[in-house]
Amino acid sequence: MTSSIDGAVLLDEVEAFHRRFNVFPHEAAYVAVALWDAHAHLLDCFDSTPRIAFLSPEPGSGKTRALEIVETLVPQPMTAVNASAAALFRSVSSGNGKPTILFDEIDTVFGPKAGDNEELRGFLNAGHRRTGVTYRCIGDGGQQTVQAFPSYCAVAVAGLGSLPDTILTRSVIVRMRRRARNEKVEPFRARVHEAEGHKLRDRLAAWAEHARGFVMGAWPEMPDGVADRPADVWEPLLAVADAVGGHWPERARAACVTLVTASRANDKGSIGVRLLTDLRDHVMTGIDRLPTVAILDRLNSMDDAPWADMGGKPLDNRRLSKMLAEYMTADNEPITSRNIKTGASVLKGYYTADLHDAWARYCPPPPESPLPALPGPENLA
Numbered sequence: 001m002t003s004s005i006d007g008a009v010l011l012d013e014v015e016a017f018h019r020r021f022n023v024f025p026h027e028a029a030y031v032a033v034a035l036w037d038a039h040a041h042l043l044d045c046f047d048s049t050p051r052i053a054f055l056s057p058e059p060g061s062g063k064t065r066a067l068e069i070v071e072t073l074v075p076q077p078m079t080a081v082n083a084s085a086a087a088l089f090r091s092v093s094s095g096n097g098k099p100t101i102l103f104d105e106i107d108t109v110f111g112p113k114a115g116d117n118e119e120l121r122g123f124l125n126a127g128h129r130r131t132g133v134t135y136r137c138i139g140d141g142g143q144q145t146v147q148a149f150p151s152y153c154a155v156a157v158a159g160l161g162s163l164p165d166t167i168l169t170r171s172v173i174v175r176m177r178r179r180a181r182n183e184k185v186e187p188f189r190a191r192v193h194e195a196e197g198h199k200l201r202d203r204l205a206a207w208a209e210h211a212r213g214f215v216m217g218a219w220p221e222m223p224d225g226v227a228d229r230p231a232d233v234w235e236p237l238l239a240v241a242d243a244v245g246g247h248w249p250e251r252a253r254a255a256c257v258t259l260v261t262a263s264r265a266n267d268k269g270s271i272g273v274r275l276l277t278d279l280r281d282h283v284m285t286g287i288d289r290l291p292t293v294a295i296l297d298r299l300n301s302m303d304d305a306p307w308a309d310m311g312g313k314p315l316d317n318r319r320l321s322k323m324l325a326e327y328m329t330a331d332n333e334p335i336t337s338r339n340i341k342t343g344a345s346v347l348k349g350y351y352t353a354d355l356h357d358a359w360a361r362y363c364p365p366p367p368e369s370p371l372p373a374l375p376g377p378e379n380l381a
Contacts, residue, residue, distance in 0.1 A: 005207045008246025011038060014073060014200055020186045021193070022066050028255035029174045033070070035237040035252060036172065040074040040100050040154040041208035042240065045215045048129050050233040051171040053106075054158040061176040063158035065188060067102050070156050072197025074100040075205060081105055085119035089134045092127065093149040106159035110167075121164060127151035128170045165270065169229050172237070173263050211243045218242065223253045230260045264364050271306070275323055276355070277363045278305055284352050289340050291349035292317055324350070327358040 015034040024030055036052045043049055052070075054063040071077040078091060078099035091099050103109070109120055126132035133148040162168065179185070220238035222231050234256045241252030283298045284290055299307040300314045307315040325334040335358065340349040 005203060005210065006246075007207050007211060007244030008248055010200075010203055010207055011035070011244050011248060012246075014038065014204065017073070017197060017200060018066075018069055021069050021188045022062060023177075023179050023183045023185055024066075025175055025177055026258065028258035031248075031251050031255035032172050032237065032259055033066070033174065035240050035248075035255075036154075036156070037070060037073040038204055038208070038240045038244070039236045041204050042212060042215050042236075043098060043152070043154055044130075045212055045217075046130065046236040046239070048170075048232055049127075049152070049154050049236060051124070051128070051167060052156045052174065053163060053168070053171040054156075054174050054176050055162060056160060056176040056178075058178065059160065061178050062185075063176050064104055065185075066174070066176070067104055067156060067158050068188060068190075069197065071102055072194050073201045073204065074154065074156075075201070076100055077102055079104070085123045085134075086136075088120070089123055089136070089149045089151055092151055092153045098153045100154045100156070103155065103157040104159070106157040106163065107161050108159075110159075110164055121166065123151055124155060125166050125170075127153050127155065168263075170233060172233060172259060174259075175262070207244075211240075214243045215239050223257045226256055226260055230256075230263070234260070272323055272326055273362050274306070275299075275320075276327065276358055278302065278307075279350075279355060280359050280363060281367060284350075284355070287352065289349055289351045291340050291342060291347040292320065292337055293347065295350060296320060327362070329354045330357040 011034050014037055015030050018024075018030055018033055022030075022033075024033070033052065036050070039046070039049070054066045056063055071079070076097055076099045078101050080088060080101050080103045088101065092101075123134050126134050130152045132151040134151045135146055135148055137144040138147050139145055157163070157167075157171075163171070218239040220235060220242050222234070222238070226234060238249075238252050238256065241248040278299060279295070282302060283295055296315060296317065299305065299320075301308075310319060321337060325336060327335050329335055330353075335350070335354050337348040337350055338354075339346050340351075
């Protein structure tokens with residue numbers, strides 16, 4: 001019976017169901033979300049599961065509605081607003097089938113006012129891999145023993161702002177926006193539309209049983225330029241696309257490139273990588289050395305950068321030195337300031353030769369059209 005299910009047509013219907021109620025920022029998001037819905041039915045076939053994250057800068061951008069539609073399409077949905085880490089890992093390890101965890105208002109867990117949520121963050125990090133476990137002490141007093149609880153499960157989140165890097169880099173990111181006046185969606189009525197979603201969910205489950213042998217152990221071909229962590233994130237989704245066939249393998253790879261590129265543009269990496277990248281692309285372009293005072297002046301004058309307000313004060317010499325010393329030169333020595341002759345005086349500063357190795361190892365590819373060097377006497381050799 002399951003062999004008669006056309007996976008490509010079914011996934012078209014899943015995508016169309018989302019389009020009725022969700023306005024996503026681009027076509028790639030519809031493709032990714034539909035593939036993610038299907039992958040949740042095949043979780044045990046993969047070595048890892050990507051998180052899907054609906055994020056926006058402002059409320060009223062459709063994030064919660066996106067989760068509501070996902071909830072109707074995935075197996076054993078578990079809404080987890082304000083759920084504790086203990087409740088989550090016990091639900092996942094209960095042996096009654098893995099829930100698909102839907103975490104709305106994730107900013108209340110990881111936002112700037114959320115406090116300490118290391119246990120929950122650890123659970124979400126560990127659950128990305130099929131081998132992931134969460135260790136907990138069980139028992140009373142001196143009779144406690146350490147037990148490993150499996151943490152592997154599919155997770156969809158929605159929230160304001162961003163997420164910790166450890167979760168962001170394991171996620172397909174859909175950056176939601178408020179609907180424009182000309183963007184219309186159908187009102188979601190749970191009493192009517194949940195049943196429609198559940199019919200699609202049941203068909204996805206039936207298709208998944210048939211596709212399991214095809215997906216298990218698959219090594220989908222990655223688009224050019226997608227490797228390392230982004231490849232881990234997209235591998236299950238591309239495997240699903242190859243299994244359903246039709247136009248989905250091509251659409252999935254195009255969506256992969258679009259969303260991976262967008263995530264790189266939005267993700268400045270750690271603050272250290274952001275510093276290295278800004279030095280390369282905006283501060284030391286076309287010059288071989290620059291005094292520290294000039295570097296700080298240029299960094300702190302960048303309008304769209306964090307340097308002018310580092311904990312209430314601008315980046316200074318001491319902080320710059322400490323941050324750059326975390327990275328190494330090509331000779332495997334910490335990057336440090338050196339003497340630079342400027343006219344009749346000698347100032348401390350940094351040489352691009354000392355930064356090249358760190359730039360190559362940590363920074364995203366440089367812009368295709370490098371910015372011209374800023375004028376100034378410090379450009380002199």
